[in-house]
Amino acid sequence: MIDFEFRKQVMDYHMGSNIIKYCYQCSRCTDYCPVSKVTKDFYGTTGYDPRHNILNALLGYKEAIFSSDPLTIWGCTVCDTCDELCPQNIELTEIFTFLKNESITKGEGPDYLYSQAKAIFENAKAIPSQSAIERRRQQLGLPAVATPNVKEIQTLLRNIGSDKKLKEE
């Protein structure tokens, strides 16, 4: 089923993301994608495929993207090779960012991302400081890491509504 609203969201998502319509399915993105290389079978019918994602996003086949194996969206390792090599200058990873953000909102993203966002919400750092590392910094003659303002980060995330996407562990 074609979801026109979803199509519009894709086209409007990012500055210039409407150039997705110039995709002519040359498959350069998939041919050079390191994850496609290690996940596709001989005939290329299974595994991670950025070209498929672009096609489905362009046509508005929302279900084909969101109702299948999460690998469809989350296989991407964000190496930005496809952005670089697409002959039509489509910024694939920005469109994939939109798909990933949608998947997170549905609660269907990989666990580590919810944990990372939680760590940032609680500590303003993806990797919080630990006493063992603080001691090691001292031994190495390093200054203490400047303490970030956690409250400001929490205010920002709450006001944006990002905190609502967090999961209880």
Next chain:
Amino acid sequence: MTEYKMFEGCTIGNRIPFVEAASRKVFEILNIQTSQAPFSCCPDPTGMKSFDNNAWLTIGARNLSLAEEEDKNIISLCNGCTNTLRGVKHQLKHDSSRKEKVNAELAKIGKEYKGSIDVRHFVDVLKEKSDDIKNAITKQLSNLKVACHPGCHYMRPSEWMESDDPMHPTTLKEIVTISGANIVDYGVEALCCGSAVHNAYEEHGLQILKEKLDAVKKSGADVICVNCPACFQQFDTLQRNVSKKFEKEYNIPILYLTELLALAMGITPDEIGLKFHRIRLKSVIEKLEL
């Protein structure tokens, strides 16, 4: 003298601080001056950006505003942080409605993003200091064969990283060459280390890493030189997992660019905590007679 705001990032600051120690020592020798600021997480261009692009933009813009308040450029020790901070700048420069929204949020905490400062990857700053590096080398590393891995986010997307050739990078190799070390070409230099996908699909991350390690091993390199903490962690901590999974021995030591330069500038392995690497550097230290 230009002073930069140091952006060491979560991974280096709070997990592998020995990389920061080497970097600060090298910066000191090269007269690259830095000062601290209470930066938060950049946040992660493969993590938080995938979680919520608006949150990524806003937190990134807040960090930039801290450096703007002091009118100083940022020097970053990490590909990911550089990619985020430059990417945020890029989006906000070209999308005025997003910039307005972000600034409306920042105003609630008394901050404003202007877009007035630059974000530099330390590799690009070092490149400008080639002559100073040359003069500071006291120990030629001519015995050492080095495979360079600059990492995706140092040079891609080229549209906003504006650093090196996105598919055929040369800067890291040029700097390593100044140390007297020999560069080995292993063919898949621009290939990803597999870090982001490893977090969600361990198997696929390890497969990509294996492709990289196989090529390096075949090239006969003594060491892999990196300029990103995520890549460093991938190579240094996961090499054993690759060995185990594929039943093949990998034991290639890793050096951060600033660690390699520190050794060439006469700094001892102890001073920069090389013993904290997972993959032992014994072979390298013996080869260099340190």
